[in-house]
Amino acid sequence: MQALCELNYNHVMRMLPDCDSEDLTYTFSVGDKLSYCIRILESARYTSTLSIAQTSAGVPSFLKPSMTVRLYHDAKMAEVINSQNTGRLKPSYSYPNSKMRQRNEKQMVNVFLAEWLDFCIKLTPKATSEA
Numbered sequence: 001m002q003a004l005c006e007l008n009y010n011h012v013m014r015m016l017p018d019c020d021s022e023d024l025t026y027t028f029s030v031g032d033k034l035s036y037c038i039r040i041l042e043s044a045r046y047t048s049t050l051s052i053a054q055t056s057a058g059v060p061s062f063l064k065p066s067m068t069v070r071l072y073h074d075a076k077m078a079e080v081i082n083s084q085n086t087g088r089l090k091p092s093y094s095y096p097n098s099k100m101r102q103r104n105e106k107q108m109v110n111v112f113l114a115e116w117l118d119f120c121i122k123l124t125p126k127a128t129s130e131a
Contacts, residue, residue, distance in 0.1 A: 004110050005077035011117035012050070012071060012078050016040075019048050019071065027055070030123045046074045049081075052113075065116065067109065083109040 012019065016026060019040055026038045035055050042049040053066035068082035081088055095103050 001107055001110065002077070004107070004114055005079045008069070008078040008110065008114050008117060009071060009076050011114065011121060012069070014121060015117065016050075019043070019050070028120060030120070033058075036120075041068070047072055052116075065112070067113065069113065078113075080106070080109045080113050083112075 016038065018024070022040055022043045024040045027035065028038070029035045033056055037051075037053055037055050039051040040048060041051050048071040050069045050071065051066070052069060054064040056064065066084060067080050069078055070081045071078045091106055
């Protein structure tokens with residue numbers, strides 16, 4: 001999991017080198033139909049918190065990925081702390097559980113983030129930022 005969080009941090013820093021400014025929003029588009037937004041919610045000396053969400057029109061909200069990501073600048077790691085607005089993710093879950101989460105749900109959403117960031121880096125020509 002640590003290597004995955006380090007990879008995610010490197011991908012985020014490649015896409016958003018100035019992610020230490022609060023209230024900054026980046027919008028990305030891939031083709032005509034796929035767009036997403038990264039907002040910097042909080043920024044401190046050692047951590048930043050980002051909101052990442054797909055914003056494509058005409059897609060039901062349950063099909064639009066969204067997550068909150070915490071960047072740890074001193075450790076150079078990024079981890080998903082919330083996915084699909086379901087609350088804070090635990091490191092692991094017993095199974096079955098009341099919310100029917102997978103045992104390794106936190107790892108799965110961090111893998112998804114890595115794949116999504118890799119896709120965005122490969123296919124997105126340039127991000128635009130808004131203050």
